[in-house]
Amino acid sequence: QSVLTQPPSVSEAPGQRVAISCSGSSSNIGNSVVHWYQQLPGRPPKLLIYYDDLLASGVSDRFSGSKSGTSASLAISGLQSDDEADYYCATWDDRLHGPVFGGGTKLTVL
Amino acid sequence: QVTLRESGPALVKPAQTLTLTCSVSGFSLITNGMCVSWIRQPPGKALEWLALIDWDDDKYYNRSLTTRLTIFRDTSKNLVVLTMTNMDPVDTATYYCARAPSRDNNFDYWGQGLLVTVSS
Numbered sequence: 700q701s702v703l704t705q706p707p708s709v710s711e712a713p714g715q716r717v718a719i720s721c722s723g724s725s726s727n728i729g730n731s732v733v734h735w736y737q738q739l740p741g742r743p744p745k746l747l748i749y750y751d752d753l754l755a756s757g758v759s760d761r762f763s764g765s766k767s768g769t770s771a772s773l774a775i776s777g778l779q780s781d782d783e784a785d786y787y788c789a790t791w792d793d794r795l796h797g798p799v800f801g802g803g804t805k806l807t808v809l
Numbered sequence: 810q811v812t813l814r815e816s817g818p819a820l821v822k823p824a825q826t827l828t829l830t831c832s833v834s835g836f837s838l839i840t841n842g843m844c845v846s847w848i849r850q851p852p853g854k855a856l857e858w859l860a861l862i863d864w865d866d867d868k869y870y871n872r873s874l875t876t877r878l879t880i881f882r883d884t885s886k887n888l889v890v891l892t893m894t895n896m897d898p899v900d901t902a903t904y905y906c907a908r909a910p911s912r913d914n915n916f917d918y919w920g921q922g923l924l925v926t927v928s929s
Contacts, residue, residue, distance in 0.1 A: 701855060731913070732913050732915075734913075734914070734915045734916070736856075736916070743905055743907075743919035743920065743921055743922050744856065744905075744907075744916070744919060745919075746915060746916060746917050749913075749915035749917075750913065750915065755917065787855065787856055789856075789914070789916075791913070791914060795871075795872055796869060796872065797858055797861065797869050797870070797871055797872070798846065798858045798861070798914040799858065800848075800855060800856040800857065800858065801855070802855045803855045803856070
């Protein structure tokens with residue numbers, strides 16, 4: 700069970716906008732930067748957003764990140780079928796003294 | 810061009826020790842800020858960070874697995890090695906090595922992963 704809580708799944712229609720939440724605590728999100736990864740089936744994770752809201756190189760600006768207090772969010776606008784994937788948030792945890800990942804969210808584009 | 814490539818056995822028996830090697834190219838393990846981590850993912854499950862070695866040869870371990878893990882590097886060969894003792898079927902997973910250019914652990918490059926199955 701991860702220290703970062705994500706919804707197991709979200710779904711939305713093509714062209715719409717979806718947000719994926721990541722909830723933590725003062726020992727992790729509240730005190731460190733958050734990164735977001737996309738994992739397509741059978742592929743390694745790919746960095747999408749780093750340092751809370753910076754777009755990784757080559758990533759579409761349809762992706763955006765934000766953070767407030769002990770929660771972070773990944774938003775995807777103009778949904779496409781190619782966006783169907785698992786999405787993970789990650790940060791450093793001071794108590795565990797290491798990086799931690801969320802449980803992952805499976806995005807379905809209806 | 811930055812690349813990481815995992816190698817090691819695809820199958821290990823329970824109680825055996827797993828040794829995984831990450832061969833890196835396109836960057837230096839001793840560049841200030843550079844970190845290499847091992848991360849695993851059981852089939853159908855979430856990512857789990859295992860261990861990290863930084864540019865200064867400092868090492869960090871997942872606290873729930875620390876007694877079983879050892880990470881070290883060979884800078885002359887551009888290798889990062891992870892050993893995990895006393896393997897169990899629950900350790901069956903895809904094992905990734907990944908690079909982070911800072912201690913903030915934004916993993917910007919990943920290996921393709923190596924599926925390791927623990928079975929007798």
